[in-house]
Amino acid sequence: MSSIPDTILQGMDFTEGYGDTVSRVAAAARSGCRKRVRRLIKRGFSVDCRDNRGWNALHEAAAAGSKECVQDILSAGGGSSGGASDYVNSLTHEGESACYLAAQRGHLAAVQLLLKAHSNINQLTNNLSCPLYSAVDGGHTAVVELLVSRGAEVNRTHTSSCWTCLHQAVYKGHSDIVRVLANGSNLEAPDDHKISPLFVAAQYGQQECLEILVNAGANVNTQAADLATPLLIASQEGHQGCVDLLLDHGADPNISCSREWPQLPIHAAVEFGHIGVLKRLIATTDRVCDQGEGMVSPLYVALQYDQSDSVEMLLREGYSPDAQDCTDLLDIRSPLCMALCRTSNEPKRWIPRLDTATRKCSAPHHPGKTVLKLPEVRDLLCVALNQVHFAACWLPLLLKAGLEPSLLLQPHMLEQADSGVLNYLLEFVNWSTLSPPLKHILDRRRAEKTWEPCPHFDSIPCLSHTCRLQVRVVLGSDSLMGTDVVERLPVPSLLNGFLQFRDISEPPYTHSPQSSPLSERIHEYESTHQHRHVL
Incomplete structure (x- = not known):
């Protein structure tokens, strides 16, 4: 194995960049100690030495939110090779600029200084984020307002799910930021499933954000790639307020939401047992879904998922136990026939005795589990x-x-x-x-x-x-x-x-x-409309 020549080793300073993970100037900047930063710079210590993450002193100062340290380091960095512009836009190994790190943490004053020093406002990181997206994600409204006013791109996509800043603001429920972005953003921007920000609001129950988008003119009947509508997804998730808001602003409960079968929002409410949502949809959904040819009565879904409360409400509201014959579509002649078939099914013959299967749980109960x-x-x-x-x-x-x-x-x-x-x-x-x-x-x-x-x-x-x-x-x-x-x-x-x-x-x-054909349709239903954001 060949050795490194002594002349090369003598020209490399291993202590400055890695003595204590970061350089001395960077360590001082991290702690926000302006006096120490100035003293080290005056003694000739470099502001551009990097640690194993690729961070230099400016990155540390920006992440710490020390306006004074950022100012002094920027002044010293202007003399580095490449000049002030290259220095202020230097990136970590993750592609993060100082402006990104400051915006991510909501340090408004530091962001202002960095923009004044000509930091690239739209610089993307390795994972496709940018200063604006990181500020949106963190809920830093003042930083978002500043970046938007300085011309930050608001309609660029920033994740592998193709989400825009508006998608992310809605997902996080940052209503003040949604108000800022709604004025200049594409309200119908689609992600990889052709889901708009309004759809995201309906799916995650962000009612205030939903109202902002509706009032801004977003389409309440937009459909995703699988034909799901905001009303269907809100009904599926049981977001009563969102369902009411959508219906009050013209959402159509009779739009077919699946390519596999005539699925409506009322079916989603029935399957998941959201009785309040179901009550509202019964009053607005066309009754042709109950007995119309080529349709599927909500009673079929209620029986399939053993939603007894939904069955009771549908029957009380006049939905028929005979309904339409769904032999061709579901291999079932009527809801009544389906109920009788399910009653005669005895899957328990496969199960042995389970007397020792469980013990009384002595561990503290976790609120998310039963x-x-x-x-x-x-x-x-x-x-x-x-x-x-x-x-x-x-x-x-x-x-x-x-x-x-x-x-x-x-x-x-x-x-x-x-x-x-x-x-x-x-x-x-x-x-x-x-x-x-x-x-x-x-x-x-x-x-x-x-x-x-x-x-x-x-x-x-x-x-x-x-x-x-x-x-x-x-x-x-x-x-x-x-x-x-x-x-x-x-x-x-x-x-x-x-x-x-x-x-x-x-x-x-x-x-x-x-x-069975019924199981096939139900599986298609279960795998439909489960849209999840990939960061």
Whole structure:
């Protein structure tokens, strides 16, 4: 291995840039100590030495919001190679300028100084953000007003979801910033799902932002790429105020919102049991959806999802238990026929005794989770094993929520689950200790080429995997499902993620020919309108 010549080593100063993570001037700027900054500059210390993040003294001063330090460092940086303009626009390894860092943290005075020094107001970072977008995200209204008044671009997209600043302001519920941006922004700017800012407001229940956009002239009947409308998404999420506001300003409850079937906002309200929203939509939705040819009565959806309150309200308001014949579309003749079929279904025949499946939970209850009792766990498993062909949808949710995976190691599951789902389930257990009958099922499926196991299933599980299984045993399934105990363990984030099985890829959903036409339509409905922002 060749060595570096002494002449080169002598010309490199390793102590200045990395002595204490940052240079001396940068460290002083970080603490906002103007006297020390001035003293170091006067003694000849560089303001342009960078740390392992690519930060120099100006970045530190801007992030700290020290107007005086920014001013002094800018004056000293003007003499660096490239001049003042290059220095003020120098970027960190993440592509962040000093102006970006100041805007991100809401340091108005620092942003003003940097703009006066000709900082690039629209400079993009490596992840497509910019000073304006970062200020919007942080809710820094005064900085947003300044940047907009200085000509910052308001309609550029800044995320992999193609969101504009207006999308982000609405998503965060920063109504004052929405007012600032609404005047000069494209109100109908589409993201990658053709979702407008008004749609975002309806989806996330940002009623004040929604009202601002409506009054500014945004289209209340805009449709996303999958034909969802703001009214449908607000009905699905149960945002009563947004539903009322949209209807009061001309939103049409009779626009079809799916390419797969005649879906209306009333169907979404029924499925998710939002009774207040349903009551309002019953009064405004055309009754042709109840018995009209080619339509689907909301009663079908209410029965499919066991929404008894919705069923009762629809019947009380005159929706017919006979409705239209949906044999061609759903393979069901009427809502009454559907109710009778569901009553005769007995999926519990697959479930063994679960007397030892749960214990009384002694861990503190977490407000975001529900502690399931023994009958509830049994019913949950009954429903799950009756929907094995959709296991790619529900299995990751149950296992990552803490459900004891051995409860799902049933012959029916191993016989019916597709290859990806089966591999995913086995990743949550010690696959080398399965009972002989279950191993027999796996061997048969392997021979029949209906299951392609992961290569490592032929080996003994590694120590790290058995250790995390033991951790889950010690914590207990009731504690895992009832609390966020794993997330609160005092371990490094990577280890925490490993304990939560985040290293295991979720199985992809593949259409199963064994699914009934009704199940196919319901799955399409479940996978529709779940628009999520990717930062």
